[in-house]
Amino acid sequence: MSRFVPNARLVPLMATTLVLIVLFGFASMQYPGFASARVVANLFRDNAFLGITAIGMTFVILSGGIDLSVGGVLAFSTILIATLVGGHGWHPLAAISVGLLCGTFFGAVMGFLIQRYELPPFLVTLGGMFFARGLAFVISPESVGISHPFYDKVMEIGIPVGPKARLTAIALLWIGVVFVAIFVAHWTAFGRNVYALGGNEQSARLMGLPVGPTRVGVYALNGFCSALAGAVATFYMGSGNPSMGVGLELDAIASVVIGGTLLTGGSGFVAGTLVGVLILGTIQTVILFDGRLNSWWMRIAIGVLLLGFILLQRLLGRLTAARR
Amino acid sequence: MSDELLQIRGLAKSFPGVKALDGVDFTARAGEIHALMGENGAGKSTLIKVLTGVYRRDAGSMSLDGREIDPAFPREAEAAGISTVYQEVNLVGPLSVAENILLGRLPRRFGVINWRETRRRAEAALARLGLRLDVRRQLDSCSVAIQQMVAIARALDVDARVLVLDEPTSSLDEQEVAALFSVMRKLRDEGLAIVFVTHFLDQVYAVCDRITVLRNGALVGEYRSDELPRLQLIGKMLGRDPTPEAGDWRDSNASAGEILLSAEQIGRRGHMNPVTLDIRKGEVVGLAGLLGSGRTETARMLFGIDPAENGEIRIEGRPVRLTSPARAMRAGIAFCSEDRKAEGIAPNLSVRENLILAMQSGRGVLRKLPLSDQLELAERFTAALGIKTPSPETPIRNLSGGNQQKVLLARWLAVQPRLIILDEPTRGIDVGAKAEIEKLVRSLRDKGMAVLFISSELEEVVRDCDRVVVLRDRRKAGELSGAEISEHRVMQLVAQSDA
Numbered sequence: 121m122s123r124f125v126p127n128a129r130l131v132p133l134m135a136t137t138l139v140l141i142v143l144f145g146f147a148s149m150q151y152p153g154f155a156s157a158r159v160v161a162n163l164f165r166d167n168a169f170l171g172i173t174a175i176g177m178t179f180v181i182l183s184g185g186i187d188l189s190v191g192g193v194l195a196f197s198t199i200l201i202a203t204l205v206g207g208h209g210w211h212p213l214a215a216i217s218v219g220l221l222c223g224t225f226f227g228a229v230m231g232f233l234i235q236r237y238e239l240p241p242f243l244v245t246l247g248g249m250f251f252a253r254g255l256a257f258v259i260s261p262e263s264v265g266i267s268h269p270f271y272d273k274v275m276e277i278g279i280p281v282g283p284k285a286r287l288t289a290i291a292l293l294w295i296g297v298v299f300v301a302i303f304v305a306h307w308t309a310f311g312r313n314v315y316a317l318g319g320n321e322q323s324a325r326l327m328g329l330p331v332g333p334t335r336v337g338v339y340a341l342n343g344f345c346s347a348l349a350g351a352v353a354t355f356y357m358g359s360g361n362p363s364m365g366v367g368l369e370l371d372a373i374a375s376v377v378i379g380g381t382l383l384t385g386g387s388g389f390v391a392g393t394l395v396g397v398l399i400l401g402t403i404q405t406v407i408l409f410d411g412r413l414n415s416w417w418m419r420i421a422i423g424v425l426l427l428g429f430i431l432l433q434r435l436l437g438r439l440t441a442a443r444r
Numbered sequence: 445m446s447d448e449l450l451q452i453r454g455l456a457k458s459f460p461g462v463k464a465l466d467g468v469d470f471t472a473r474a475g476e477i478h479a480l481m482g483e484n485g486a487g488k489s490t491l492i493k494v495l496t497g498v499y500r501r502d503a504g505s506m507s508l509d510g511r512e513i514d515p516a517f518p519r520e521a522e523a524a525g526i527s528t529v530y531q532e533v534n535l536v537g538p539l540s541v542a543e544n545i546l547l548g549r550l551p552r553r554f555g556v557i558n559w560r561e562t563r564r565r566a567e568a569a570l571a572r573l574g575l576r577l578d579v580r581r582q583l584d585s586c587s588v589a590i591q592q593m594v595a596i597a598r599a600l601d602v603d604a605r606v607l608v609l610d611e612p613t614s615s616l617d618e619q620e621v622a623a624l625f626s627v628m629r630k631l632r633d634e635g636l637a638i639v640f641v642t643h644f645l646d647q648v649y650a651v652c653d654r655i656t657v658l659r660n661g662a663l664v665g666e667y668r669s670d671e672l673p674r675l676q677l678i679g680k681m682l683g684r685d686p687t688p689e690a691g692d693w694r695d696s697n698a699s700a701g702e703i704l705l706s707a708e709q710i711g712r713r714g715h716m717n718p719v720t721l722d723i724r725k726g727e728v729v730g731l732a733g734l735l736g737s738g739r740t741e742t743a744r745m746l747f748g749i750d751p752a753e754n755g756e757i758r759i760e761g762r763p764v765r766l767t768s769p770a771r772a773m774r775a776g777i778a779f780c781s782e783d784r785k786a787e788g789i790a791p792n793l794s795v796r797e798n799l800i801l802a803m804q805s806g807r808g809v810l811r812k813l814p815l816s817d818q819l820e821l822a823e824r825f826t827a828a829l830g831i832k833t834p835s836p837e838t839p840i841r842n843l844s845g846g847n848q849q850k851v852l853l854a855r856w857l858a859v860q861p862r863l864i865i866l867d868e869p870t871r872g873i874d875v876g877a878k879a880e881i882e883k884l885v886r887s888l889r890d891k892g893m894a895v896l897f898i899s900s901e902l903e904e905v906v907r908d909c910d911r912v913v914v915l916r917d918r919r920k921a922g923e924l925s926g927a928e929i930s931e932h933r934v935m936q937l938v939a940q941s942d943a
Contacts (some may be wrong), residue, residue: 150589294700307556309557312550319536319537325533327518327547328519329548386536387538
């Protein structure tokens with residue numbers, strides 16, 4: 121036990137995991153058929169695009185920043201891909217590549233503005249949010265459907281995990297992104313620099329770490345993740361839509377914080393964000409299963425969880441400080 | 445022994461309007477600890493920042509081991525073999541000890557960080573300093589002293605040949621300082637050149653082989669520390685003959701007036717055991733003791749920041765409940781915090797605005813002090829306290845530490861308190877400013893104000909106080925007054941065991 125104490129960083133992650141287990145256990149007892157491979161598989165399918173944006177957001181928040189543009193960038197990416205594929209006859213892979221490039225570039229520009237001119241990320245990305253959303257509507261004010269053999273093929277991919285349950289391509293992609301992100305966060309210099317930057321920027325600078333490139337990289341990475349989530353959303357919806365993902369940035373931030381990442385930066389885990397997204401998804405599924413509950417109860421539950429987690433982190437912070 | 449490792453010749457650096465360094469020479473030798481001394485504004489920190497690549501020099505030369513160097517950023521200086529540990533520990537709290545030592549050069553294989561190797565190297569780096577601890581521990585959970593050691597381990601990990609320690613001892617207690625010194629001596633004996641910046645004269649003589657004194661951006665001289673008596677050193681730093689004022693004034697204090705504040709067994713669980721003390725009008729009462737002995741805690745109880753949970757406080761015989769700073773202020777108490785940066789100044793506000801803060805809050809939000817009055821106040825106090833500022837509208841962050849401290853003092857003096865609590869008013873400021881603050885304390889006393897004076901520098905307490913309450917382990921160890929007060933007696937009380 122005493123070996124556990126030093127790592128107060130792990131406590132929020134464990135708490136989040138416990139919440140998920142309790143929530144899932146409770147729902148399984150309450151609703152017949154809840155504890156099934158199918159529900160789990162659907163959880164991974166339905167939350168894939170939120171999950172992917174939330175991973176990008178995790179890096180941004182770890183670096184001590186915030187990004188409000190993810191919903192806009194996602195919508196822009198969906199409509200760009202849909203228009204290129206549906207209207208101009210591009211191959212989806214080419215269209216998706218262009219979408220990813222645009223998202224990454226867009227993020228990098230915001231990161232550059234934040235870094236070079238010392239602008240507050242909140243405002244820069246708020247501007248980015250309006251800009252990207254507006255651009256999406258300029259491309260097409262209405263939803264554009266996609267029908268392409270490549271899409272059909274991709275949607276057929278899946279790993280069966282139980283009766284009438286399979287992990288679809290987009291669910292697999294999300295899981296893959298999580299693993300890559302964990303690797304980047306913990307086993308690469310970039311990942312550690314992100315933690316250092318969020319933990320103490322002044323120190324990171326004096327330690328000779330590449331603060332500027334790291335910050336620009338973080339927003340570029342998040343732009344990439346948002347665009348990738350947009351690509352995933354086109355598979356999920358079978359279309360692109362400029363009004364998609366309104367408020368998505370807030371869900372992403374909520375997932376990251378519930379996942380145990382400190383909003384001030386420097387502390388948290390990608391795996392926690394995965395759990396955070398799954399908690400949000402599970403609450404939604406519970407409401408669906410129940411049938412009597414108003415779907416706004418989900419918002420209330422998220423609100424309560426969010427407040428609970430920041431309170432937990434503050435208490436843990438006090439404990440660490442007291443132990444010193 | 446005396447091989448000159450680092451040679452700096454004719455170094456110059458200017459900032460808009462200020463010549464921070466003007467033709468300074470400095471030499472660090474392998475196997476020596478070299479103190480860099482000077483008042484604030486002498487150019488110590490500029491010299492160090494040029495040396496470590498934070499600033500670029502305007503003129504002059506620097507060479508390490510005969511090779512010309514001109515680092516453009518900290519990493520280049522590190523690569524050349526010059527490592528620095530800054531005053532405020534510059535590490536990343538949420539990360540592990542191991543990472544803090546190696547961040548920026550984490551061992552990698554094919555781009556993948558090798559954590560096992562990281563831990564091994566971190567442990568080896570700490571072992572060199574004679575320290576063993578779990579390097580996976582989060583840095584935040586370590587004491588400041590350990591963090592300091594981690595910072596040194598980090599500095600050494602780059603095959604440093606010159607180690608710069610910029611006021612590393614300001615937040616350590618005596619034991620921790622002793623541990624740091626033994627590490628410094630060990631590293632010196634291994635052939636490192638150590639540049640040591642500190643405000644504490646005792647420490648200079650305890651550990652340094654050589655002293656270089658700067659004043660106003662220019663070199664005063666380089667001396668062997670065993671050939672430069674303390675008084676002369678102070679004289680060189682100040683640029684004038686130090687006049688000994690110590691002790692003699694105390695006898696003139698016949699006028700210890702009536703009791704202004706008496707605290708009877710006040711205490712707060714987890715902070716301070718019950719303590720009793722009286723403060724008279726026209727008296728300076730000192731609180732002495734080691735770091736963590738309960739000096740600040742006592743002050744915070746008296747100012748209502750962490751109110752006393754038990755006991756009784758009377759002001760002029762009437763019981764008062766000091767449950768918040770606002771109440772304490774109404775009772776005529778003022779408090780100058782030891783943490784100037786975090787609890788004192790509003791860095792972006794001007795000198796004038798900082799000065800009137802307390803006064804304005806005493807008047808309430810609606811009755812704004814007229815600007816003409818504010819300016820008059822600002823001018824009166826800048827003149828009276830000798831605050832060096834280009835104008836009352838200069839942002840306070842542009843002032844030196846000593847001048848910031850004076851503005852804070854002025855802030856409280858402006859509300860004309862009956863009791864002023866000064867928590868470490870001389871910390872981190874230069875010798876000249878210290879002397880001025882001490883003089884100010886005496887003049888306040890002579891005007892009939894009661895002063896509670898907290899300082900970790902024993903000689904100040906002995907010199908300035910009419911009565912000294914000695915604290916140990918968060919309880920009162922004893923009280924000395926008048927002629928009883930001496931460094932020796934205070935230390936005896938501190939050193940007593942409870943048994």
